[in-house]
Amino acid sequence: MIRLAILLSGRGSNFQAIHDAIAAGRLDATIVCVISNVPEAPGLARARELGLSSHSIDQRAYSTRPAHEEEVLRVLAEAQPDFICLAGYMRLLTPAFVAAYPSRILNIHPSLLPAFPGVNAQAQAVEYGAKVSGCTVHFVDQNLDAGPILVQRTVEVRDDDTAESLAARILEQEHIAYVDVLRKLSRGDYRIEGRRVLFGLTVNGARGENGLP
Ligand code: GAR
Numbered sequence: 001m002i003r004l005a006i007l008l009s010g011r012g013s014n015f016q017a018i019h020d021a022i023a024a025g026r027l028d029a030t031i032v033c034v035i036s037n038v039p040e041a042p043g044l045a046r047a048r049e050l051g052l053s054s055h056s057i058d059q060r061a062y063s064t065r066p067a068h069e070e071e072v073l074r075v076l077a078e079a080q081p082d083f084i085c086l087a088g089y090m091r092l093l094t095p096a097f098v099a100a101y102p103s104r105i106l107n108i109h110p111s112l113l114p115a116f117p118g119v120n121a122q123a124q125a126v127e128y129g130a131k132v133s134g135c136t137v138h139f140v141d142q143n144l145d146a147g148p149i150l151v152q153r154t155v156e157v158r159d160d161d162t163a164e165s166l167a168a169r170i171l172e173q174e175h176i177a178y179v180d181v182l183r184k185l186s187r188g189d190y191r192i193e194g195r196r197v198l199f200g201l202t203v204n205g206a207r208g209e210n211g212l213p
Contacts, residue, residue: 002186005081006034007072007089012043014087014108017175018182019050027179028186033079035072037091053079059091069097076101083185085178086140090119095142103148103192105140108178110170112136112152117145122170123163130157133166135174137181139197148195150181 006015015034021027034047039056047054055075062068076084086107098105111121113136116128125133134154141147153173157166184190189200 002029002082002182003032003080004029004182005032005076005079005084006047006087007084008034008036008041008043008087009038009090010041010043010088012041012046012087013171014174014178015043015085016046018085018087018178019052021179021182027183029182032081033075035075037068037072037089043088065092065094066096069094073097073100083182085182087178092144093140098140098142103139106150106178106181107138107140107145107147108174109136109138109145110167110174112154113138113145113149120163122167125157126161126163126166133157133170135170135177137177139192148192148197150184150197151177153177 004018006018008015018027019031022029022031031052033053033055034044035055035057036044037057037059039058044054044056057068057071057075059068062071082104084101084105086105093105109117109121111117111125112132112134115130116124116133122133132154134152136152137150138145139147139150153176155166155170155173184199187200191198
């Protein structure tokens, strides 16, 4: 059973997908807190409805980024998560924050990184003329959208795609990807070698599909 903190700024569909997977017994985890930097985020309202420990930490109420993060870190310290899941958390973390949870902060991004980092990744992919895009779940490091990759899922970019239609199909894959990664992490059967995250079943050739020799 892994303990998850969720940080979100908006709709919260990735958070909901993680919650649904736990509720359905597909993911051995518990959500120990949901934090939003945006008080009116629909995802935060949903977390409250679900009776989860929910925290509105309005970034506008703090004069500096470190001051805001101090409050987020205080809530996290109380909740004691194993992993912190950024789920549409549209705020950069300082190096000090990242250093407080090394290889324990995850982010989901709607492109195949390192392509199209930053905002509006789906629009970037359409405008660039990419034929394939997708999503990436990665560990967060000091650089934007740049940490070691845990999983990627691809989505074809169609000729008639708009940023919105592509985003909708990528989002379906995001929900699968985030749950998939967390299921793998919950087994604890992984290691990080440089930039590469290696999962037990894929590293050890002696093991079969179900982890048995
Ligand atoms: C998702 O598409 C996620 O990949 C993106 O924000 C959306 C949040 O949706 N994140 C980023 O662009 C981070 N750079 P959600 O609130 O419904 O989970």
